[in-house]
Structure formats: structure tokens, C-alpha cells
Amino acid sequence: MIAKELAQKVLAEALRTGADLAEIYVEDVVSLQLGLEDSKIEQAVRGADRGAGVRVFFGNLVTYAYTDTLDETSLMNAARAAAAAGSGSSQTRVIDLTERKSPLKYPVEIAFETMSIQEKANLLGKMDETARAYHPAIVQVNASYLELRRHMWLFNSAGVQVEDDRSYTEMRGGVIARRNGTLQSVREGFGGRMGLELLSRNDALGKMHEIAETAVKMLDARPCPAGEMPVVMCNGWGGVLFHEACGHQMEADFITKGSSAYTGKVGQQIANPIITAIDDGTIAGRRGSLAFDDDGTPAQRTVLIEKGILKEYMWDLVEARRVGRESSTGNGRRESYRHMPMPRMTNTFIDRGEHDPQEIIESVKRGVYIQSMAGGQADIAKGDYVFNATVAYLIEDGKLTTPLRGATIFGNGPKTLMQIDMVGNDLALDPGMGTCGKGQAARVSVGQPTLRIPAATVGGTDEPVSGM
Amino acid sequence: MTTDYLALAQAVAQRAAADGIEAEAYITHDTETQIKVSQGAVEQLSQSATRGIGVRIIDHGRTGYAYTSDFSDDSIEQTWRTARELAQIATPDEYRALPDPRPIPDEDLEIWDPKLESVPPEAKIDAIKRVERATLDYDARIILSEFCNYQDAISHVYLANSRGFAGQYGRTIALAFNMAIARGEDGGMVNAFGFGASNFFDELNPETIGRESASKAISILGGQPVPTQTAPVILDHFVSAQILGALAEALSAESWQKKRSFLLDRLGQQVGNDMVTLMDNGRMKRGVASAPFDAEGVPTSATRLIDEGVLQNLVYDSYSARKAGVQSTGNAQRFGHRSLPMLGPSNFYMQPGHQTRDEIIAGVEKGFYVISVMQTGGIDSVTGDCSMSANGLWIENGKIVGPVGGVTIATTLDGFLNNITAVGSDLRMVPAFGAIGVPTLRVDNVTIGGT
Numbered sequence: 001m002i003a004k005e006l007a008q009k010v011l012a013e014a015l016r017t018g019a020d021l022a023e024i025y026v027e028d029v030v031s032l033q034l035g036l037e038d039s040k041i042e043q044a045v046r047g048a049d050r051g052a053g054v055r056v057f058f059g060n061l062v063t064y065a066y067t068d069t070l071d072e073t074s075l076m077n078a079a080r081a082a083a084a085a086g087s088g089s090s091q092t093r094v095i096d097l098t099e100r101k102s103p104l105k106y107p108v109e110i111a112f113e114t115m116s117i118q119e120k121a122n123l124l125g126k127m128d129e130t131a132r133a134y135h136p137a138i139v140q141v142n143a144s145y146l147e148l149r150r151h152m153w154l155f156n157s158a159g160v161q162v163e164d165d166r167s168y169t170e171m172r173g174g175v176i177a178r179r180n181g182t183l184q185s186v187r188e189g190f191g192g193r194m195g196l197e198l199l200s201r202n203d204a205l206g207k208m209h210e211i212a213e214t215a216v217k218m219l220d221a222r223p224c225p226a227g228e229m230p231v232v233m234c235n236g237w238g239g240v241l242f243h244e245a246c247g248h249q250m251e252a253d254f255i256t257k258g259s260s261a262y263t264g265k266v267g268q269q270i271a272n273p274i275i276t277a278i279d280d281g282t283i284a285g286r287r288g289s290l291a292f293d294d295d296g297t298p299a300q301r302t303v304l305i306e307k308g309i310l311k312e313y314m315w316d317l318v319e320a321r322r323v324g325r326e327s328s329t330g331n332g333r334r335e336s337y338r339h340m341p342m343p344r345m346t347n348t349f350i351d352r353g354e355h356d357p358q359e360i361i362e363s364v365k366r367g368v369y370i371q372s373m374a375g376g377q378a379d380i381a382k383g384d385y386v387f388n389a390t391v392a393y394l395i396e397d398g399k400l401t402t403p404l405r406g407a408t409i410f411g412n413g414p415k416t417l418m419q420i421d422m423v424g425n426d427l428a429l430d431p432g433m434g435t436c437g438k439g440q441a442a443r444v445s446v447g448q449p450t451l452r453i454p455a456a457t458v459g460g461t462d463e464p465v466s467g468m
Numbered sequence: 469m470t471t472d473y474l475a476l477a478q479a480v481a482q483r484a485a486a487d488g489i490e491a492e493a494y495i496t497h498d499t500e501t502q503i504k505v506s507q508g509a510v511e512q513l514s515q516s517a518t519r520g521i522g523v524r525i526i527d528h529g530r531t532g533y534a535y536t537s538d539f540s541d542d543s544i545e546q547t548w549r550t551a552r553e554l555a556q557i558a559t560p561d562e563y564r565a566l567p568d569p570r571p572i573p574d575e576d577l578e579i580w581d582p583k584l585e586s587v588p589p590e591a592k593i594d595a596i597k598r599v600e601r602a603t604l605d606y607d608a609r610i611i612l613s614e615f616c617n618y619q620d621a622i623s624h625v626y627l628a629n630s631r632g633f634a635g636q637y638g639r640t641i642a643l644a645f646n647m648a649i650a651r652g653e654d655g656g657m658v659n660a661f662g663f664g665a666s667n668f669f670d671e672l673n674p675e676t677i678g679r680e681s682a683s684k685a686i687s688i689l690g691g692q693p694v695p696t697q698t699a700p701v702i703l704d705h706f707v708s709a710q711i712l713g714a715l716a717e718a719l720s721a722e723s724w725q726k727k728r729s730f731l732l733d734r735l736g737q738q739v740g741n742d743m744v745t746l747m748d749n750g751r752m753k754r755g756v757a758s759a760p761f762d763a764e765g766v767p768t769s770a771t772r773l774i775d776e777g778v779l780q781n782l783v784y785d786s787y788s789a790r791k792a793g794v795q796s797t798g799n800a801q802r803f804g805h806r807s808l809p810m811l812g813p814s815n816f817y818m819q820p821g822h823q824t825r826d827e828i829i830a831g832v833e834k835g836f837y838v839i840s841v842m843q844t845g846g847i848d849s850v851t852g853d854c855s856m857s858a859n860g861l862w863i864e865n866g867k868i869v870g871p872v873g874g875v876t877i878a879t880t881l882d883g884f885l886n887n888i889t890a891v892g893s894d895l896r897m898v899p900a901f902g903a904i905g906v907p908t909l910r911v912d913n914v915t916i917g918g919t
């Protein structure tokens with residue numbers, strides 16, 4: 001995208017006021033988004049975004065300037081603006097850039113162009129028909145398709161020269177069912193770091209049928225009971241639990257400042273020994289996978305918790321430099337060239353356990369089973385987390401019975417990790433729709449096997465049930 | 469830059485005539501500053517300008533949209549052609565058309581701070597350092613100020629369409645926020661946010677922001693769950709703003725036309741207690757979501773949505789208005805040049821009442837003053853479900869008796885509107901999608917989930 005010689009010149013300019021490290025991040029993003037609602041293709045949007053950011057490090061001070069024009073003048077201006085905070089000087093050095101290749105390959109097997117935009121739109125139309133045909137209670141259907149190619153190049157004065165060409169495909173569907181003034185809304189989908197092979201590996205119409213079925217079933221849902229009770233979390237999406245309850249607290253920016261409960265706890269037991277948790281940015285086709293992160297560090301697999309013992313945090317370049325670590329864990333991510341990276345999760349999951357998932361449900365006399373959720377949130381300092389279930393069931397005598405609406409699951413992350421007492425043997429990652437928000441949006445995956453929290457706080461509007 | 473962006477937008481839009489279609493060009497040019505401080509030192513400093521153009525084509529009821537940040541002739545030509553091609557994909561819809569130009573009232577909305585451009589970075593750094601200082605100085609139990617950020621934006625919008633509309637405006641916004649972290653004697657930590665935003669740099673009050681995060685964190689320190697029960701709650705501004713966000717969604721004409729609002733088909737009916745009056749006002753003076761015209765060139769306006777509990781009106785953009793046979797309320801919104809106009813609130817707020825916060829607290833025999841909540845998808849404008857986790861203070865006989873934490877609160881949006889029994893006089897605007905304004909509220913019959 002920009003020539004090596006130009007990169008060297010810009011880096012030298014950025015270093016001129018005495019910085020100890022300078023970096024250029026270049027990005028070229030092309031996207032296509034199609035959206036259907038009311039049985040009509042209403043959104044057909046193509047975007048082209050290109051830009052670069054120059055980041056300059058003066059010890060723990062980081063300055064940044066970006067431009068949406070990639071000519072020499074604009075890049076040199078950005079370098080000068082970012083360097084302006086410095087007051088020292090350095091002799092212009094010749095920066096040796098050596099291109100590094102990643103052993104990780106994320107090939108696009110079926111290119112976006114192999115299917116016309118009209119064919120993609122037609123698929124959304126069929127998804128709409130499938131859902132509406134399922135039941136007359138379905139009053140609204142939406143479906144959307146996204147393809148996005150984000151190609152990044154990074155050069156820094158430590159000699160790093162890397163690129164990562166990231167392609168993503170996503171399909172989403174949602175339905176609203178209505179009966180006697182009661183409305184239910186269910187949304188799902190699938191996606192990944194891949195091309196159109198996503199569509200051959202997943203059944204979009206089958207998925208719509210399933211969503212419609214769930215929405216109609218949820219019309220009979222009754223309000224969720226409130227109070228403390230056992231909660232069983234499904235595999236796959238259930239991994240939102242770990243992401244919110246503990247994942248954020250293991251991001252290095254909260255560790256170096258001391259705002260996380262896990263600060264200084266490496267080597268200590270922080271979870272039930274049946275728990276092993278991993279952040280793995282190297283899994284083929286997954287939404288959070290990277291060849292290099294947005295600091296130019298190779299992506300890696302990091303064991304966060306091994307048999308209950310805290311092993312490692314998730315580091316980006318800034319936080320690694322702050323504590324004098326030799327390298328980060330490849331968790332530096334940014335939303336776009338207009339943003340600076342920060343420590344973020346990639347694909348984060350609780351590893352496989354030993355229990356049969358059926359046995360876990362059967363172990364609960366009265367509790368709640370969470371099958372799907374709208375997302376969650378974490379409170380860093382206190383370690384509290386919350387997520388809202390969109391599809392949940394009451395468990396009675398070891399069986400799933402009544403569907404429940406408006407269920408909120410609330411708990412304390414560090415406590416929950418110690419409490420989880422059954423972990424299933426059915427590890428799965430989510431379908432690939434997760435976006436984490438931490439001031440900036442990042443594509444992530446979550447995952448886990450079916451697991452049991454023996455006592456969690458459940459929020460709902462129904463009267464408390466005694467004896468739980 | 470000396471480019472005449474309005475002339476460029478007009479030139480692009482006017483190409484439509486030759487092609488027998490309709491077109492609109494939307495150009496943004498923004499200069500943004502971001503400063504983050506930690507422990508008395510600047511940690512991050514970013515300052516840059518970006519621009520972009522979005523082209524919307526409507527070809528006989530079919531919409532195509534394309535955008536780019538590259539202003540070369542080739543790129544704009546390519547963007548035009550892409551938008552035209554995409555319009556072929558969309559489903560024809562007789563109500564899809566650009567709005568006819570309407571006169572834009574000549575009135576100063578006070579959304580432009582002419583000084584902001586010349587405020588030196590040192591003054592901005594000083595302001596955000598004062599936020600951190602105010603937090604740390606508040607109480608010895610405050611151990612950290614996190615996410616301590618100053619951000620501002622000087623934005624220019626240029627909009628032209630093939631029906632002859634051409635307009636431009638500038639808007640400035642400066643905001644600062646931080647999170648205070650407090651640690652109690654038992655080592656337990658809590659956090660809380662402080663926040664301030666204004667169109668005018670000089671109106672930011674760093675000390676108020678810093679003290680807000682600190683005082684909230686200290687107040688909830690050591691909170692314990694209460695038994696599960698149904699009780700009245702008092703909601704802080706930031707808490708009720710989240711609920712109002714869902715109400716704004718439920719009061720958009722698009723949500724009705726697409727049958728995804730829990731308030732569907734209840735126009736003219738009593739949907740809340742008579743203390744509830746909800747307004748949307750895109751022309752509010754010094755409103756962070758105010759603008760002379762909306763994202764498709766329609767003049768913004770003030771709309772009374774719920775009047776003393778009775779559902780009176782919805783917000784409209786030109787599409788939903790044409791479909792309903794009414795006039796647009798000027799509520800088309802846009803997230804910069806990358807998005808199609810979409811219907812949403814501007815400055816959306818609940819009319820304040822007469823009681824002070826302390827008077828409202830004094831009127832509660834036994835209840836929960838909710839200071840902070842967490843929820844994602846827990847407040848649903850379709851189903852009307854409303855549940856979240858909460859921290860706050862317990863009230864007995866009109867007095868605060870101690871902190872509460874680790875509980876959930878749940879009601880429904882219908883329950884919320886009907887059980888509001890006190891509305892404070894302390895209206896405060898919170899920037900969200902648009903800006904949401906709410907006074908302190910008392911809501912009865914809320915389920916508290918605890919031990």
C-alpha cells in the first residue's frame with residue numbers, strides 16, 4: 001500500500017524529536033452490506049475506507065495522528081504532528097525494515113466476487129420467505145449480509161514490517177412474533193474470518209426456520225423468577241459468561257493500573273481446578289483470528305487459566321512496554337486507522353471438561369437454563385458481570401420445561417469462577433457474530449462447554465420461588 | 469483545506485437529472501482531538517482531520533448507497549457508479565424518495581463554539597488533568613482514575629440533493645469523562661463514571677465531572693445484596709437514560725411500521741402515569757444533538773410524543789412520514805458519511821417535575837436508590853422487558869441507610885411508564901444515540917432480585 005522507502009522516511013521523521021519507537025499503520029477497507037426488512041431489500045451499501053495512523057512512543061506517552069490521504073505530504077504531516085509532543089532530538093537513522101511472514105494462513109476459499117450482489121440479495125429474500133412461511137404469528141423478519149475486507153500493513157522503527165489481509169463474511173437473521181399484544185424477538189446468525197465458504201458451511205434457510213420456531217415458542221414464555229438459583233449455561237454462546245465475568249479483567253491495561261481483581265495473582269488459584277481458559281487468536285476461520293495483531297505482533301494461543309491457576313494476562317505493545325516485558329501476547333487491536341490499539345480478546349473460551357451435558361441439566365432440581373443471550377457487560381473493579389438471556393428455560397426436576405422471558409443473570413466473576421462445579425465435554429465456539437465493545441468495537445469469538453453455576457443471581461419480574 | 473465542499477455536494481447531486489434518478493451527497497469534514505491522562509501524565513494524545521462523502525441514489529423507489537474517503541475525481545465517479553448499481557439490487561418501494569426542500573428557520577441553535585478551534589492542546593490537557601485530580605482528591609479511598617479522557621470534535625456537514633436542497637452547518641462538541649475506582653477496608657473495589665459534554669469548551673466543568681465519579685463510587689462502596697422483594701426505586705439520570713433510550717426506539721414511526729414496538733397501535737391511549745411527558749426537540753438551544761436540518765435536509769423540530777401519559781405522536785423521517793401520510797419531524801440521523809440516514813431521536817427528554825432529589829428520597833418509606841446499572845439487551849423496545857443489575861443505596865423512612873450491591877432490578881417498559889410516581893426538577897442531558905434527557909425518577913413496583 002505504501003512503499004518501503006516512504007515508510008522509512010516517515011518513520012525517520014516521526015523519530016526526529018527523540019521518540020524511542022515510531023509506527024505507521026495503514027489500512028484499506030472495502031465492505032458490502034445488504035439488509036432486508038419488511039420483505040424488501042432496503043439497504044445496499046458499499047464502502048471504501050483508506051487511511052494511515054502514525055504512532056510515536058516517548059516512554060509511556062503515546063501520540064497519534066492519522067490521515068485519510070496516503071500521499072507523502074499527508075503521511076509526513078501526520079509524522080510531524082505525532083512527533084510534536086517530543087522535545088528531544090535524534091539523529092536521523094536508517095531504519096532497517098524486514099518483512100515478516102506469518103505461518104498462519106486464513107485463506108479465502110470462495111471469493112466474494114464469485115456470487116453476484118443480486119444472488120446475495122436473493123438469498124436474503126429466501127430467508128424472509130422461510131421465516132414467514134413457518135407461522136402466521138411471524139409479523140416481521142429481517143436478514144442481512146455483510147462482506148468486509150480489511151487489509152492492514154504495519155511498519156515500525158524496531159524493524160517490523162508485516163501485513164494481514166482479513167476477510168470476514170456475516171449473515172444475520174431476526175424475526176418478531178406477535179400474539180394478543182405479546183411480542184417476542186429472536187436474532188441469530190453466523191460469521192467468520194473467511195469468504196463465501198461460510199454460506200456452504202452453514203444453512204442460512206435452516207437457521208431462519210430455527211429462529212422462527214424459537215420466536216413462536218417464546219410467545220408462551222413466562223416472566224423469569226427472581227432470586228438466587230442454579231444456572232446452566234449452554235455451550236458455544238454461553239462463553240459470553242467467561243468473556244464478561246473474567247476475560248476483561250485479564251486484559252493487561254486493567255492489570256498494570258491495578259484496577260482488576262486479578263492484579264498480581266499469576267500462579268494463584270483463581271478458579272475451580274476443573275477450569276482451563278484460553279485466548280487463541282490462531283484458530284482457522286474464526287472471527288477473532290489474526291495473523292498479526294494491530295501492533296504488528298504475531299497472533300498466539302495464550303493459556304489464561306490452567307486447572308484453576310492463573311497463568312497469563314492478555315497484553316498489547318503499550319502495556320508490555322510499560323512493565324518491561326519482552327513481547328506482548330498479540331492482543332493489541334484497534335477498530336480502524338483512526339484508533340490506537342489496546343489489549344483485547346481474540347477467541348476466548350473455557351476448555352472441555354468431563355461431564356455429559358445431559359447429566360449437568362439432570363443434576364438441577366430447580367433452576368434456569370440459558371440458551372441464547374443478547375450480550376453482556378462487565379464491571380472491572382468490582383468484577384461483577386451481567387448478561388441478558390433472549391432464550392431461557394426453567395429447569396424442573398432435571399428437565400427443561402417452561403420458556404422464560406426477561407432473564408438477567410448477574411454475578412461476580414472471580415466468585416463465579418470458583419463456584420462453577422460442572423463443566424461439560426461438549427466444547428463449542430459461538431456461531432461467529434460477537435462484537436466486543438470497550439470504547440472501540442472488535443470482532444471476537446467466545447466459547448465454552450455446557451456448565452453449571454450452582455448459585456447465581458437471576459433477575460426477572462416474577463415472584464421469588466421458595467426453596468431455591 | 470480550501471475545497472468548496474457544498475459546491476462539490478451540489479455538483480454530485482445534480483448529476484441525477486441527466487440519469488432520470490434522484491441523488492443526494494453528504495460530506496463530512498471533522499477535526500477530532502482525544503487526550504487520555506493517567507496518574508497526572510498524558511498517556512495518549514491524538515489529533516487529526518478526516519473527511520468523507522456518501523452518495524445516496526434513489527432510482528424509482530430503489531435506494532443504493534456508497535461512500536469513500538478518497539476525494540479524487542476517479543474515486544467520486546466510482547462511488548457514484550457503485551451507488552447506482554446498488555440501487556438496482558434494492559426492492560422498489562413507492563415511498564422511497566428524497567424530501568422536497570423546506571425552508572430552514574434562520575435561528576442560532578448555539579451549537580458552534582467559535583473558540584474551540586483555537587483552544588491550545590495545553591488547555592485541554594489541563595482540563596482533563598483537573599478531572600483526574602478532582603476524583604483522586606475527593607476521598608482517600610479513591611485509588612484510581614481510569615479511562616480519563618477528553619475528546620472534542622469540530623464537525624462540518626454539507627448536504628445537497630437533486631430536488632434542490634443545499635445546506636451546511638458546523639457543530640462543535642467537547643466532552644470529558646472518567647471512572648473512579650474506590651477500595652474499601654476489606655479490599656473490595658467498586659467503580660463509577662463521571663461525565664460532562666457541551667457544545668462549548670468553557671462549559672465543561674472538570675471538577676464536577678471528577679467529583680461525580682468519585683462521590684458515586686464512594687457511596688456504593690461495600691454494597692451488599694438485599695432480600696428479593698418488590699419495592700419502589702429511585703433512578704439516577706444515567707439509569708433512567710438507558711430506559712428512555714428504549715422508549716425512544718419504541719416511539720419511532722419505523723418501529724411501528726415494522727411492527728417492532730411494544731407501544732404499537734396505542735396512539736391516543738393513556739400509556740403512562742400523567743406525570744409522564746416525553747419530548748423530542750432537534751432545535752434545543754445548546755443541545756448536543758441539535759442541528760438546523762436533519763440527515764436528509766428536512767428542518768428539525770420539537771415533537772410532543774407522550775403528553776401527560778397520553779401517546780400523542782411519533783418521530784418521522786421522510787420515508788416513514790410519506791408512508792403514513794404526514795410530515796417528517798426531521799428525525800433522520802446519521803453516523804457520519806458511512807451510514808444511510810436512519811430514523812432516530814435527537815434531543816429526547818422527559819419534562820421535569822417540581823421535586824428535588826432529596827424530597828423524592830424523603831418520600832420513600834422503604835426502597836432502593838439506584839446509582840449505576842449494567843445491562844446489554846436487558847431493556848427491549850420490542851418485548852417491553854426491562855431488567856438489569858444494579859448498585860445503589862437503601863432507603864428507610866426517607867433516609868439513606870447504606871449501600872446495596874449485587875442485585876438485579878426488573879420491571880417492564882409498560883410498568884415503568886405507569887408506575888412513575890415522582891419526577892424531579894433536575895433534568896440532565898446524557899449524550900447517547902442522539903441525546904437523552906431525564907430528571908431523577910421514582911418508580912414503584914419494581915422487582916429487586918437479591919438473596
Ligand SMILES: [Zn+2]
Binds near residue numbers: 248435
Ligand atoms: Zn467485551
